[in-house]
Amino acid sequence: MGLGQVLVILAFVxxxxxxxxxYSLQAYENAVDLKVDALRLMDxxxxxxSENERRIQTLQTRMEKAFEFAKGRPKNEHSTEQWRxxxxxxxxxxxxxxxxxxxxxxxxxxxxxxxxxxxxRGFDSIIGLESGKVGSKNQIGK
Amino acid sequence: MTVLSFxxxxxxxxxxxxxxxxxxxxxxxxxxxxxxxxxxxxxxxEWIVMSSTGQMSRKDLEWLVKANLDLAKMNRLESSGLSxxxxxEMRGQITRTLISSLISSTGL
Numbered sequence: 001m002g003l004g005q006v007l008v009i010l011a012f013v014x015x016x017x018x019x020x021x022x023y024s025l026q027a028y029e030n031a032v033d034l035k036v037d038a039l040r041l042m043d044x045x046x047x048x049x050s051e052n053e054r055r056i057q058t059l060q061t062r063m064e065k066a067f068e069f070a071k072g073r074p075k076n077e078h079s080t081e082q083w084r085x086x087x088x089x090x091x092x093x094x095x096x097x098x099x100x101x102x103x104x105x106x107x108x109x110x111x112x113x114x115x116x117x118x119x120x121r122g123f124d125s126i127i128g129l130e131s132g133k134v135g136s137k138n139q140i141g142k
Numbered sequence: 143m144t145v146l147s148f149x150x151x152x153x154x155x156x157x158x159x160x161x162x163x164x165x166x167x168x169x170x171x172x173x174x175x176x177x178x179x180x181x182x183x184x185x186x187x188e189w190i191v192m193s194s195t196g197q198m199s200r201k202d203l204e205w206l207v208k209a210n211l212d213l214a215k216m217n218r219l220e221s222s223g224l225s226x227x228x229x230x231e232m233r234g235q236i237t238r239t240l241i242s243s244l245i246s247s248t249g250l
Binding site: 016018019020022078079081082085086091092093096100107108110111114115118119121122125126128129132133134 | 185189192197198199202205206208209210211212213215216217219220222223224226227229230231233234
């Protein structure tokens with residue numbers, strides 16, 4: 001076999017760009033930190049929204065930053081869409097929960113517990129995708 | 143060794159790798175989908191009971207059902223993203239297989 005043919009085969013196999021962004025430690029940490037903080041804040045939703053407004057706005061800013069970070073990475077459409085749904089006030093995950101809290105003033109304990117369960121799983125889904133990307137095995141747990 | 147015989151050997155090795163990975167992925171997908179459907183059904187039953195006993199409002203119940211749909215979208219994005227990550231991983235394996243096949247066939 002000639003060297004030229006070998007190089008053509010190698011270039012064909014190695015030259016394709018990846019199908020999805022590789023693992024990012026920062027994206028993983030963003031998701032884990034925000035999950036913990038969001039669930040802790042949601043637990044306060046029996047109290048009036050106005051008493052927690054400052055904390056809620058801080059969390060919303062951090063969520064927007066996480067979305068923008070995901071959006072800025074090439075080939076990262078799946079994670080970006082996950083963050084968009086999580087943050088969207090018109091949807092029914094964290095963004096929607098915070099909007100409902102703002103509209104209603106306070107929320108019932110039964111609803112909070114069930115919403116926390118769903119939103120926690122939403123964050124798990126973001127974390128699961130990030131930790132399943134290529135390169136995660138070398139970095140998680142470091 | 144000719145290019146054709148090299149490619150035959152190489153593709154056989156790739157096929158063997160696919161044979162191991164694909165059935166496991168399919169089984170994982172089926173089990174997780176079944177579990178998710180059963181879990182959702184039992185959750186909604188619980189919410190209906192909570193709503194009828196006044197532990198949550200009708201509006202709460204509607205919101206949670208819609209939240210479950212959004213969660214399903216999140217999980218679909220996770221699954222399809224992970225499939226792409228597996229494709230990248232397999233491409234990496236194929237590259238390694240190709241390089242080792244080349245090394246053994248050329249005697250480098």
